[in-house]
Amino acid sequence: MTEAFVQVNQVRHALTETTRRTNLLQLLRNDLQLNGPKYGCGLGECGSCTVWVDGVAARACVIPAHGVAGRSITTLEGLPALHAQAGQLHPVQQAFVDAQAAQCGYCLNGMVMMAAALLARNPNPSEADVRRELSGNLCRCGTHLEIIQAVLLAAERMGQPT
Incomplete structure (x- = not known):
């Protein structure tokens, strides 16, 4: 199996088996310690978790972390x-x-x-x-x-x- 990566704020990070079972917000906050995106509703409705995926605003709480493999994520910190x-x-x-x-x-x-x-x-x-x-x-x-x-x-x- 090929290892998957995601680029967050211009830094490449491996997606491990653990992060492959989480959403993007959990990956950003828990694994990468980025506190810009917030947990609000968990349903993608409030906007507090908004990040950019390949330059497009998206709700991180409803995106599986493995769904952004090979993509570029920008957070408030970036x-x-x-x-x-x-x-x-x-x-x-x-x-x-x-x-x-x-x-x-x-x-x-x-x-x-x-x-x-x-x-x-x-x-x-x-x-x-x-x-x-x-x-x-x-x-x-x-x-x-x-x-x-x-x-x-x-x-x-x-x-x-x-």
């Missing part, structure tokens, strides 16, 4: 490496800080990952585009307005020449 300015937060992360768009922070992983995915596809979204993109992510603290402002701020900053 976003800064995708930005041109090494050592800095990704512009979406920085905009969330600047706009004070977090209260409890539990939804933050999903909101940031979905927002960054949106801006990768659509660098100049409208407020309606942002609302639509984030509509599947649950936030119980009521920071929706700040979150939307943060995404629009990130879009503005990312559109400016550096």
Whole structure:
């Protein structure tokens, strides 16, 4: 049997027999000690576990770990490496800080990952585009307005020449 691998935040990891029986979220949090993706509902409905699989936002709690063999996973911890300015937060992360768009922070992983995915596809979204993109992510603290402002701020900053 050929050994399976997954690339997480640009680092290659072997999928062992143990990890082949778990979901991607368990692999990331328990085996790789990455705490960006959160366990929320376990059903793929709340968005707190959102990661990118080959650049596409996906819910890690419902993806079998063996289902991502040979694929590239990006977590919240890996976003800064995708930005041109090494050592800095990704512009979406920085905009969330600047706009004070977090209260409890539990939804933050999903909101940031979905927002960054949106801006990768659509660098100049409208407020309606942002609302639509984030509509599947649950936030119980009521920071929706700040979150939307943060995404629009990130879009503005990312559109400016550096």
